[in-house]
Amino acid sequence: MTMNQQILLDNRPAGEATAANFKLVQTPIAELQEGQVLVRHHFLSLDPYMRGRMNESKSYADPQPLGEVMIGGTVGEVLESRHPKFKAGDAVVGMGGWQTHSVVDANVFGALRKVDTTHVPLSHYLGAVGMPGVTAWYGLVKIINPKAGETVTVSAASGAVGSAYGALAKARGCRVVGIAGGKDKCDYVVNELGFDACIDYKAGPGAVRAGLKEHCPKGVDIYFDNVGGEILDDVLARINRKARIIICGAISQYNNTTPVQGPKNYLSLLVNRARMEGMVVFDYAQRYPQAVAELSAYLKEGRMHSREDVVQGLEQFPAALLKLFNGENFGKLVLEVAKG
Numbered sequence: 001m002t003m004n005q006q007i008l009l010d011n012r013p014a015g016e017a018t019a020a021n022f023k024l025v026q027t028p029i030a031e032l033q034e035g036q037v038l039v040r041h042h043f044l045s046l047d048p049y050m051r052g053r054m055n056e057s058k059s060y061a062d063p064q065p066l067g068e069v070m071i072g073g074t075v076g077e078v079l080e081s082r083h084p085k086f087k088a089g090d091a092v093v094g095m096g097g098w099q100t101h102s103v104v105d106a107n108v109f110g111a112l113r114k115v116d117t118t119h120v121p122l123s124h125y126l127g128a129v130g131m132p133g134v135t136a137w138y139g140l141v142k143i144i145n146p147k148a149g150e151t152v153t154v155s156a157a158s159g160a161v162g163s164a165y166g167a168l169a170k171a172r173g174c175r176v177v178g179i180a181g182g183k184d185k186c187d188y189v190v191n192e193l194g195f196d197a198c199i200d201y202k203a204g205p206g207a208v209r210a211g212l213k214e215h216c217p218k219g220v221d222i223y224f225d226n227v228g229g230e231i232l233d234d235v236l237a238r239i240n241r242k243a244r245i246i247i248c249g250a251i252s253q254y255n256n257t258t259p260v261q262g263p264k265n266y267l268s269l270l271v272n273r274a275r276m277e278g279m280v281v282f283d284y285a286q287r288y289p290q291a292v293a294e295l296s297a298y299l300k301e302g303r304m305h306s307r308e309d310v311v312q313g314l315e316q317f318p319a320a321l322l323k324l325f326n327g328e329n330f331g332k333l334v335l336e337v338a339k340g
Contacts, residue, residue, distance in 0.1 A: 002029045002038075002079075005314050006069045007098035013054055016325065019318040021054070022070070035107045038080040041096055043310075044317065045073035045126040046324050046333040048226075048251045060280045069097040070317075075115070075125050076338070083107070091117050093125045098317055100337050110285050119300045127332035128306035129295045132160035135281040137291035139224055139246045140168050143279060148173030150221035151240075153212070155231050157198060158185040160306065160332035161248065164295060165224050166195050167304035174222070177215045179208060179231060181327050188330075192305055201231060208234040219243075227252045236265035243274040251325065307331030 003026050010023040032038055053064040053071060064071055074096035078086050083106040086092070094112045096102030104112045115125050127133065140146060152169040156162045157178025166176045166189070178189040178198040186198035199211030208231055212220065219240035225232050228250025239245070269276055298304035309329040311320040314337045324333050 002101065003027070004029050004099055004101045006100075007314065007317050008068060009054060009064050009066055009070050011066065012056060013051075017051060017054060017318065017321055022318050024315060029101055029103065032080055032082045032103065035083050035105060037078055037083050037086045037092075037104045037106045037112060039074070039076045039092055039094065039096055039102050039104060039112070040079050040338055041074045041076040041100055041102065042336065042338045043075050043123045043126055044096075044098060044314075044335040044337060045130070046317075046320055046329075046335060047073070047131070048249050048324065050321065051325065061282070069099050071095060072097050073126050073131055074102065075122050075130075081106075086112065086114070091115050091122055093130065098314070100314060113288075116296075120296050123308060123310075123334055123336075124299070124306055126334055127160040127308065128164055128299060128304065129292050130160075131281055132332065133164040133295045134284070134288055134291040135248060135279075136161050136164035136168060136224070137295060138281060138284050138287055139248060139279055140165055140172075140222075141291075142284075142287070143246060143277060144222055144224075144244050146172050146174050146222055149175070151175045151177065151216050151218060152222040152224070153177045153179065153216065153220050153235060154224040154226070155179040156226040156251070157189045157193070157195065158307070158330065159226070161226060162224075163189075163193050163306065163331075164304065166193055167298055168294075169222075170194060171298070171303065177212075177220075179211075179227075185330060188307070192307075209237065212238045224248060225250070229253055233263050233265045236263055236268040239268055239272050239274050241272050241274075243272055245269075245274065245276040247276060247278040309333045311335050313337070 008023045013021045056063050075093045078090040152174045154162045154165045158180045169176045176195045178195045181202045186200045189195045189198040197215035201208050220238045223235045223245045226249045229252035309331045
């Protein structure tokens with residue numbers, strides 16, 4: 001009988017999540033029922049939204065239940081199938097969670113999707129052509145609808161969402177300015193991702209505001225926010241009339257033990273008749289194929305690049321999660337749990 005290694009949420013974090021909040025267990029995998037598929041995971045995704053799901057407070061999704069496998073995106077291969085649309089050996093993407101295997105009810109819409117790895121590596125379906133890439137695509141293409149010549153800024157620019165957002169904006173004729181932490185990341189954003197400029201928020205007090213003044217001399221038309229906090233305030237101080245802002249995440253705030261405070265410069269939205277809108281990519285599952293088609297084409301053509309930060313071994317998941325929130329990862333953070 002195949003054994004499954006799983007990481008459970010054992011107790012809820014207060015502030016930063018630690019290894020003590022999780023429990024590693026082994027469980028046997030039961031015989032498949034009709035309509036089910038057994039998947040062996042190759043890569044697990046680490047994403048900022050996971051921290052919010054660990055809390056019991058109200059959010060855009062239900063809290064992660066205690067004592068159950070922690071939620072998360074996965075890619076892998078079908079080992080066994082009792083569903084007509086899937087067969088052993090198929091490469092698939094799903095939300096199998098923090099475990100080495102998952103049993104999926106393939107009759108549930110969107111629970112499991114076959115992917116083509118001919119030109120796109122399997123792990124990229126957790127990043128550039130996965131949920132992060134689709135987040136960037138929908139936020140820019142369907143909500144913002146940019147015009148050529150507009151100035152676009154994006155925080156966490158070296159990550160999976162930010163890098164895809166930059167490629168999509170450049171393809172539409174925009175000037176793209178990233179915000180990232182550290183010289184190495186900023187050099188990567190400009191020299192490899194092709195952004196017009198990148199601001200290092202770690203360069204010292206006032207670095208973001210000064211960088212926006214230098215690299216966005218005519219102001220900011222579009223901002224895609226992944227971090228919240230002071231960086232959002234700095235951008236709000238530079239927005240133009242009719243600016244559009246997408247709130248995708250606020251990773252700088254997720255480990256706060258006190259209530260999150262809103263932006264101090266929010267009146268800039270009124271003064272500039274600007275729009276700020278929140279989005280959650282899970283609301284747009286029906287758009288995934290359209291987004292994946294464009295993103296995959298950019299990867300194949302070399303118009304978009306995707307860098308991965310790969311951590312080995314399921315037992316490393318809690319430590320890797322801390323790496324994500326400390327900003328130590330360089331590129332899309334994934335955990336490899338099985339070789340292809």
